[in-house]
Amino acid sequence: MVTKHLTDEEVQQYVVDKQHCEMKIVEHMHLCGECKSKAEIYESLITGIKQQPQRTFNFDLSKLVVQQLPSPKEKASERLLFRLLLFIGVAVIGTGVYFFEGSFIYLFKGVGAILIYLIIITALTVCIGLFIDMYKKYNNEMKLLDSY
Numbered sequence: 570m571v572t573k574h575l576t577d578e579e580v581q582q583y584v585v586d587k588q589h590c591e592m593k594i595v596e597h598m599h600l601c602g603e604c605k606s607k608a609e610i611y612e613s614l615i616t617g618i619k620q621q622p623q624r625t626f627n628f629d630l631s632k633l634v635v636q637q638l639p640s641p642k643e644k645a646s647e648r649l650l651f652r653l654l655l656f657i658g659v660a661v662i663g664t665g666v667y668f669f670e671g672s673f674i675y676l677f678k679g680v681g682a683i684l685i686y687l688i689i690i691t692a693l694t695v696c697i698g699l700f701i702d703m704y705k706k707y708n709n710e711m712k713l714l715d716s717y
């Protein structure tokens with residue numbers, strides 16, 4: 570004779586996963602009408618939740634995101650800057666190879682030559698950094714002007 574009803578958690582466990590339920594829960598379900606009706610309510614609740622349509626936005630999200638993205642025109646100018654920097658880098662290395670072509674051994678032996686070359690590289694790096702900074706400032710100001 571069953572004296573105690575199942576708890577809500579036990580009924581839910583039975584509804585969700587009958588196979589891995591404890592034997593005493595399954596036995597109680599077969600004997601007790603009250604708990605069985607509880608289980609049926611939970612079952613209809615769960616199927617109701619599963620059948621609900623997925624929430625969707627009432628606006629086109631992807632379109633909004635695309636609008637927020639920077640325009641390809643800006644990317645083109647950035648690409649140009651990158652190419653310019655790449656060209657400068659290649660030019661610096663190229664001139665280095667050209668000037669020290671026959672004297673690579675001396676280049677690595679003579680500290681003076683390396684020192685001069687390092688100074689040139691440092692100066693160029695600073696110039697490039699300043700140029701990038703200026704370019705960014707210019708871009709930001711142009712954007713500010715465009716927004717008015």
Ligand SMILES: [Zn+2]
Binds near residue numbers: 601602
């Ligand atoms: Zn019961």
